[in-house]
Amino acid sequence: MKLEQIETPAALIDVARMQKNIARMQGRMNALGVAFRPHVKTTKCIDVVRAQIAAGARGITVSTLKEAEAFFAAGVDDILYAVSMVPSKLPRALALRRQGCDLKLVVDNPTAAAAIAGFGDQHGETFEVWIEVDTDGHRSGIQPEQQTLLDVGRILHENGVKVGGVMTHAGSSYELNTPEALAALAEQERAGCVRAAERLREAGIACPAVSVGSTPTALAARNLEGITEVRAGVYVLFDLVMHNVGVCTLDDIALSVLTTVIGHQEDKGWAILDAGWMALSRDRGTSRQSHDFGYGQPCLLNGTLLPGYVVSGANQEHGILAAAQADPHADAQSNDIAQRFPIGMKLRILPNHACATGAQFPEYHAVAPDGSSVAWQRFYGW
Amino acid sequence: MKLEQIETPAALIDVARMQKNIARMQGRMNALGVAFRPHVKTTKCIDVVRAQIAAGARGITVSTLKEAEAFFAAGVDDILYAVSMVPSKLPRALALRRQGCDLKLVVDNPTAAAAIAGFGDQHGETFEVWIEVDTDGHRSGIQPEQQTLLDVGRILHENGVKVGGVMTHAGSSYELNTPEALAALAEQERAGCVRAAERLREAGIACPAVSVGSTPTALAARNLEGITEVRAGVYVLFDLVMHNVGVCTLDDIALSVLTTVIGHQEDKGWAILDAGWMALSRDRGTSRQSHDFGYGQPCLLNGTLLPGYVVSGANQEHGILAAAQADPHADAQSNDIAQRFPIGMKLRILPNHACATGAQFPEYHAVAPDGSSVAWQRFYGW
Known part of the structure; x- marks a missing residue:
């Protein structure tokens, strides 16, 4: 169909720009030596996700179990559900794992950790959980130096749950607009998440994945030592907010x-x-x-x-x-x-x-x- | 299903409150002696619309052709599409009318009026068009005293289009918060729309429908002389904005x-x-x-x-x-x-x-x- 024939209003994706955005982010991650796990909440569209995976993405991040179910059905099996788990959603997570989905859950509190352990024990399922770390105070997560971090780690580790890693999202990066401030926040995000992983490892809890990211910090990071993967979502399309943050031009949108x-x-x-x-x-x-x-x-x-x-x-x-x-x-x-x-x-x-x-x-x-x-x-x- | 079993997040409608809101509005319209044509853009849900019709609503108002198609398929045939028509959307409107839908279109400019006339002539269809009147300056429509009102009326009337009426929406009512200000705006909305109908009639153009409405003005109007029908949408559920406007309590939401x-x-x-x-x-x-x-x-x-x-x-x-x-x-x-x-x-x-x-x-x-x-x-x- 030609542009002139599309009924309005309609949402258009400029595919050349999208591919350029994907290549730019994946290229940066390759250069920094980390895996890239795009957050697919931005588009909820398998065609976009296939382009991200074709460019080198390893696994995806989702914001809802519906996304996990839809993308698993479309052939993606390495999925991080990046919103803190609650007991009422465990049956859907179990169903996905039973079908072969390598679904990783996230928690940031002892109550949910204990619930996952108990539910896993009850159903004979070894869940994999990543602990959410708060590196900028903007939302959820446990601060790297808090005792709760080790409490949650131990509840999981000692009760048959695999602690797959730590993850953080420096979402306050959306409020910045200079390369220096973004680079500083990217370093804060990296350092805080690495520190959380070290504390868990010192306590005898394996913590293989160390996952950080937001579009601005991913594009501003100069060094990702200790980080195994980066997550970002909106970079694939960009928008006016990202333009104001300073990480894209209007022509990238x-x-x-x-x-x-x-x-x-x-x-x-x-x-x-x-x-x-x-x-x-x-x-x-x-x-x-x-x-x-x-x-x-x-x-x-x-x-x-x-x-x-x-x-x-x-x-x-x-x-x-x-x-x-x-x-x-x-x-x-x-x-x-x-x-x-x-x-x-x-x-x-x-x-x-x-x-x-x-x-x-x-x-x-x-x-x-x-x-x-x-x-x-x-x-x-x- | 019990409330405790519903997965979150979820949208709940308290049916008793909804029925009370429907009865309140329909009762007011009955007392004022006008027909009521709810705007179904609020819910886009046939179950809600059936409750509105069961209470006495005559026809519906829609904001998209998709709403018109969906509700016509569900058995509603008296439909006002209350967004100014453009030529590119005429084929869908024609298809609906050909299937027996009594779809009324809206225009506020000579270009669109001429396009509807030309398209109707080309396809042998007598479209019904209502002219949009601007009674509060907040959005679209023709002011009652503008020459354009008669120009548009004549273009339609002299080229085989039925001028079914005039309609206005005093949406600036959302910015008010006293009964006196709302009543004054309701009267301004009424008077302006009636005046536009009178001017068309004086020019020899029949204008049977005189349609006004917004939730706040519909609930504040004290006299609807000259008005044949009222439209309102959000009253069916209400919300915090309407609470602040002063037309519902928190317990009505x-x-x-x-x-x-x-x-x-x-x-x-x-x-x-x-x-x-x-x-x-x-x-x-x-x-x-x-x-x-x-x-x-x-x-x-x-x-x-x-x-x-x-x-x-x-x-x-x-x-x-x-x-x-x-x-x-x-x-x-x-x-x-x-x-x-x-x-x-x-x-x-x-x-x-x-x-x-x-x-x-x-x-x-x-x-x-x-x-x-x-x-x-x-x-x-x-």
Whole structure:
């Protein structure tokens, strides 16, 4: 199908950009001498995951058991479920392991560790668990020096659970925007995770995997000594938040939302689009960053950026395209908004956050350099 | 299925509250002597729509052609597609009409009006079009006194298209929070839409339907003289934004997200939940209102509110439950966060925006007063 024929709104993946992003990350990981385990929550799409594996990824990271089930069914068997396990989800994890999936669980507290040990014992299953380490205080995990780390390690180790490793995610990297700050956080992430592994090993608990990562820290790390693998997700498509963090250019962003101009309010300088927040998502991640892109950055159908314009507002199925107020050329342009963006014109909107925007769509349209496209299914739910 | 057995995160509808909300709105419309055409974009769920129709709704409003197709397939044939039409979407509209669907289109500009007329002429189809009127300047539509209103009316009327009516949506009502301001906007919405109908009729163009509505204005209107029908959507479930607008109580909110406590950061006073923004949505609609509920208001499994707590942050599959900073009782409670909210505990989160939160889920669990539930499917996409 040609771009012009795709009904709007639609999610487009520029396949050449995606492949470039995959090659860039995998190349870095190869150079740093670590394995790479992409986080597939960004796309939930087997076609994308196959491209990541073809480039050299070893195993995947998932954020839901549904992702684990779907990608295992599609032939991926090395899967890290990177959200702390709770007892009520153990039956689904057991079912996956019984089918041959090498599913690794994550915990960061003694209660869940004991529950996994007890459930494994009850069902004769040796679960593999990685302990989540907190290296930047932004969310979950155990700090490397906490006694809890060894408590959890021992509960698992002494009760028939394999401690497969430690893992951390320095998600606060999304709040940074200089190479120096990112490199410093990458080193903090590395050092903290390695320290946690050392403490477990000193206590007699094997800890083979030492896993770190977020897109910004993965791209900023200069040394990954002691690390066995890196995880990252959004790098595969990138987005405006990552642009503001400083780890990609606007031309690297592989996801866009195809939309049609459906109306105008000429006195206000608005063109109305058929991409509202249902298509673009409610994610306003750039609102707290150096450059606020509203609900997204408009481009022409061929991908040419339209500087000076922004999606300034969104209702459920309506977006408002307007001049970016800070732009000195904007006022003049807004007077001819209806001429510049006529009814029926197609545009592409670069999203704030690729994970959130992709989630709004049942499928991507994977666009080749010649403008032809094929549908790539994605899924949602838990 | 009992509540305790539902895997988390999950979207719950309290059916008794939903039925009460439906009865309240339909009762008001009956008392005001107008038809009611619910906007089904909120739920995209045939079970909910059947309850609305059983209570007296006449026809439905949709925001996408996919909704029109799905609900027509389920037996609803009086459908208003309330987003301005563009030429590229006409083949799907034609297909629906050819199958017997009484689909009404909406336009607010001469270009689209001419395109519908031309397409109808080409295919021998008499489309029915309602003209969108702008009564509060918040989005699309033609202002009642603009010449464009008559231009569009004439293009349609003189080229074989039935002008079925005028419609408006005073969506700026979401920004108000007093009964007086809402009543004034409801009157502005009514008067503007009636005026547009009168101008068309004076020009010799029949305009049978005069359709207004948003949940706040529908509930605030005191007089609907000249109006034939009202539309509203989110009233069926309500949410925290509507609570802040002042048109429902927290006990009226029929949608909640079932979640499990999966961890803690005791030094920060955080309980970590398995409902992040993928479940709760990125909608932060209450951030601009009098009471900011963060990513949602926590409740116990039985629905009892937990005042003093809030979902203060969200990553993709992690939510952070913490004391609401403004609450004087909160600090003391946060010291025993792990005792109060142990691992595995189930909670319910009232959402900021029912339309956005529901859209994250493939199904609702419709919960009866005895705590049993059945699955109600919903759909997404375009």
